[in-house]
Amino acid sequence: xxxxxxxxxxxxxxxxxxxxxxxxxxxxxxxxxxxxxxxxxxxxxxxxxxxxxxxxxxxxxxxxxxxxxxxxxxxxxxxxxxxxxxxxxxxxxxxxxxxxxxxxxxxxxxxxxxxxxxxxxxxxxxxxxxxxxxxxxxxxxxxxxxxxxxxxxxxxxxxxxxxxxxxxxxxxxxxxxxxxxxxxxxxxxxxxxxxxxxxxxxxxxxxxxxxxxxxxxxxxxxxxxxxxxxxxxxxxxxxxxxxxxxxxxxxxxxxxxxxxxxxxxxxxxxxxxxxxxxxxxxxxxxxxxxxxxxxxxxxxxxxxxxxxxxxxxxxxxxxxxxxxxxxxxxxxxxxxxxxxxxxxxxxxxxxxxxxxxxxxxxxxxxxxxxxxxxxxxxxxxxxxxxxxxxxxxxxxxxxxxxxxxxxxxxxxxxxxxxxxxxxxxxxxxxxxxxxxxxxxxxxxxxxxxxxxxxxxxxxxxxxxxxxxxxxxxxxxxxxxxxxxxxxxxxxxxxxxxxxxxxxxxxxxxxxxxxxxxxxxxxxxxxxxxxxxxxxxxxxxxxxxxxxxxxxxxxxxxxxxxxxxxxxxxx
Amino acid sequence: xxxxxxxxxxxxxxxxxxxxxxxxxxxxxxxxxxxxxxxxxxxxxxxxxxxxxxxxxxxxxxxxxxxxxxxxxxxxxxxxxxxxxxxxxxx
Numbered sequence: 001x002x003x004x005x006x007x008x009x010x011x012x013x014x015x016x017x018x019x020x021x022x023x024x025x026x027x028x029x030x031x032x033x034x035x036x037x038x039x040x041x042x043x044x045x046x047x048x049x050x051x052x053x054x055x056x057x058x059x060x061x062x063x064x065x066x067x068x069x070x071x072x073x074x075x076x077x078x079x080x081x082x083x084x085x086x087x088x089x090x091x092x093x094x095x096x097x098x099x100x101x102x103x104x105x106x107x108x109x110x111x112x113x114x115x116x117x118x119x120x121x122x123x124x125x126x127x128x129x130x131x132x133x134x135x136x137x138x139x140x141x142x143x144x145x146x147x148x149x150x151x152x153x154x155x156x157x158x159x160x161x162x163x164x165x166x167x168x169x170x171x172x173x174x175x176x177x178x179x180x181x182x183x184x185x186x187x188x189x190x191x192x193x194x195x196x197x198x199x200x201x202x203x204x205x206x207x208x209x210x211x212x213x214x215x216x217x218x219x220x221x222x223x224x225x226x227x228x229x230x231x232x233x234x235x236x237x238x239x240x241x242x243x244x245x246x247x248x249x250x251x252x253x254x255x256x257x258x259x260x261x262x263x264x265x266x267x268x269x270x271x272x273x274x275x276x277x278x279x280x281x282x283x284x285x286x287x288x289x290x291x292x293x294x295x296x297x298x299x300x301x302x303x304x305x306x307x308x309x310x311x312x313x314x315x316x317x318x319x320x321x322x323x324x325x326x327x328x329x330x331x332x333x334x335x336x337x338x339x340x341x342x343x344x345x346x347x348x349x350x351x352x353x354x355x356x357x358x359x360x361x362x363x364x365x366x367x368x369x370x371x372x373x374x375x376x377x378x379x380x381x382x383x384x385x386x387x388x389x390x391x392x393x394x395x396x397x398x399x400x401x402x403x404x405x406x407x408x409x410x411x412x413x414x415x416x417x418x419x420x421x422x423x424x425x426x427x428x429x430x431x432x433x434x435x436x437x438x439x440x441x442x443x444x445x446x447x448x449x450x451x452x453x454x455x456x457x458x459x460x461x462x463x464x465x466x467x468x469x470x471x472x473x474x475x476x477x478x479x480x481x482x483x484x485x486x487x488x489x490x491x492x493x494x495x496x497x498x499x500x501x502x503x504x505x506x507x508x509x510x511x512x513x514x515x516x517x518x519x520x521x522x523x524x525x526x527x528x529x530x531x532x533x534x535x536x537x538x539x540x541x542x543x544x545x546x547x548x549x550x551x552x553x554x555x556x557x558x559x560x561x562x563x564x565x566x567x568x569x570x
Numbered sequence: 571x572x573x574x575x576x577x578x579x580x581x582x583x584x585x586x587x588x589x590x591x592x593x594x595x596x597x598x599x600x601x602x603x604x605x606x607x608x609x610x611x612x613x614x615x616x617x618x619x620x621x622x623x624x625x626x627x628x629x630x631x632x633x634x635x636x637x638x639x640x641x642x643x644x645x646x647x648x649x650x651x652x653x654x655x656x657x658x659x660x661x
Contacts, residue, residue, distance in 0.1 A: 070586070070590075073590055074586065074587070074589070074590045074621060077590055077593055077594065077621045078622060079619055079621050081621055081622045081623075082597075082617050082619055082620045082623075083616070083617060083620040083622045083623045084620075084622055087615075109622050109626075113625065113626070116625075116626065116628060119585060119586070120583075120585065120625055120626075120628070123585075123625065127622070225605055272577050
């Protein structure tokens with residue numbers, strides 16, 4: 001029995017066989033020659049590999065539906081495409097190996113499609129995927145991408161990329177375990193969105209043999225090979241609790257009756273409808289850039305308006321907080337971001353794109369205003385990556401000009417947390433994005449596995465900045481007087497992944513945060529844990545967290561005061 | 571050599587699903603067929619059974635394309651391809 005320890009990023013206890021994510025296909029060396037006896041033998045090898053990849057993709061297409069099916073069918077045709085094979089064969093005749101030949105021919109096709117722009121450029125990835133599959137087939141290696149399997153498995157990888165997530169089927173994947181990545185990595189965010197148990201930064205898990213049975217504890221952050229009776233019982237109890245925790249009744253209160261609105265983070269209309277079904281009281285973060293990823297031109301006001309209206313219509317009696325486009329760093333939008341910046345996370349991203357591409361924000365605000373026409377939703381608007389009160393003032397003016405009543409800003413840059421009072425003299429609310437706030441105050445890239453321990457929202461510096469933000473809001477509220485504090489304005493929300501951690505959610509409530517926004521999957525667990533404490537107990541737990549010298553001690557101190565976590569297996 | 575002209579009916583042009591349907595049909599024919607945009611030189615015509623060629627052709631909705639075959643008995647085959655091009659597969 002072997003134990004691997006990492007960082008638990010999404011709770012849950014399951015047992016299942018491991019399947020390793022195949023490593024990316026390495027480029028065949030330039031000039032590699034074939035060793036077949038004749039040219040015909042080498043071209044036949046390529047043709048056979050291409051046909052076999054085509055057959056596999058067709059098979060997957062047959063079991064898919066809708067858009068996924070259409071994409072797989074088109075990709076299957078690319079695999080044995082006459083043009084691709086012809087260009088490859090020309091190279092084979094010149095002595096180049098089938099592997100290298102198809103690699104180069106695929107690159108040529110990809111360049112050509114990229115040059116055509118628009119829809120064609122978006123297909124570039126499909127061609128490169130087909131190329132990798134053919135090379136893997138020629139080498140006798142497993143096909144890249146999430147393995148196809150008939151029975152559910154625990155997916156192990158070094159780390160997952162956003163592109164892998166599109167093909168991840170939560171019906172067959174039981175849990176995610178990675179040797180790299182941090183609590184804010186794509187793997188972690190995806191796991192929480194899908195409600196899958198996940199452990200990241202667990203060194204060695206990418207070496208576990210396929211088929212090995214493991215026990216994954218997503219709360220403790222451990223992976224165990226050869227599970228015994230204790231682990232079997234634990235996973236059976238979790239399965240039972242997951243069923244009963246599944247339902248959230250739509251109201252979250254502390255045990256003494258203090259209401260804590262729980263909202264959802266969404267990326268568009270279909271997410272919003274799911275969130276409404278899951279009981280969310282509204283949307284605390286509409287990531288508008290998710291409506292328009294993969295676009296190389298700015299969406300029109302009419303297109304934007306239609307996308308936002310879909311979200312408003314999912315919450316006719318709730319609140320929707322619209323965040324203006326947050327392009328840059330890990331979410332580039334070709335019409336807004338400069339891919340050549342040396343430090344994208346510290347570069348022209350979020351509201352800062354207004355400095356180099358003025359007008360995009362105003363057009364977006366116009367679209368939001370148009371979408372709000374006739375909607376009964378309470379619509380709030382906020383700008384990402386705000387560093388100063390002056391930026392907040394400019395954004396508030398733009399909102400007023402567009403006729404939008406409730407302007408706010410994100411607190412992600414430490415300077416905004418420290419100057420929350422003057423920022424909230426200019427806008428009505430702030431929302432703390434804990435993922436970016438953590439990466440900036442700890443100066444640790446959130447994608448990097450080795451820095452996972454720094455990238456922890458339990459870090460004392462992060463908790464201090466949240467307290468500072470709440471204190472600033474309190475000061476601004478009393479200065480604004482009874483009118484300015486109307487309807488709970490000058491409020492502080494949290495919309496980072498921290499809000500989805502039930503223990504940390506209690507600390508946030510104790511610190512005086514007004515509302516929490518998270519992926520819909522986390523609503524039930526967060527509500528159950530908040531409901532187990534009184535306001536006074538939450539305050540006391542927040543004090544314990546603030547007093548702790550390290551992130552680990554803060555977490556341990558708070559968890560010790562929340563016995564319900566152990567009962568629920570969270 | 572025989573040829574046929576056809577107007578692309580699909581609203582997205584000759585890519586994505588319409589291109590896949592067309593390339594598959596062309597690949598199943600017993601004759602070789604090339605495709606080119608109307609007015610472009612015949613020696614720049616591309617293999618009609620290649621989805622990648624069709625994508626690089628970039629034929630949009632309403633564009634006229636020319637189908638050619640060296641096989642003089644291919645009338646029926648070309649007609650069947652014209653019918654596919656003149657159907658809107660996104661409808």
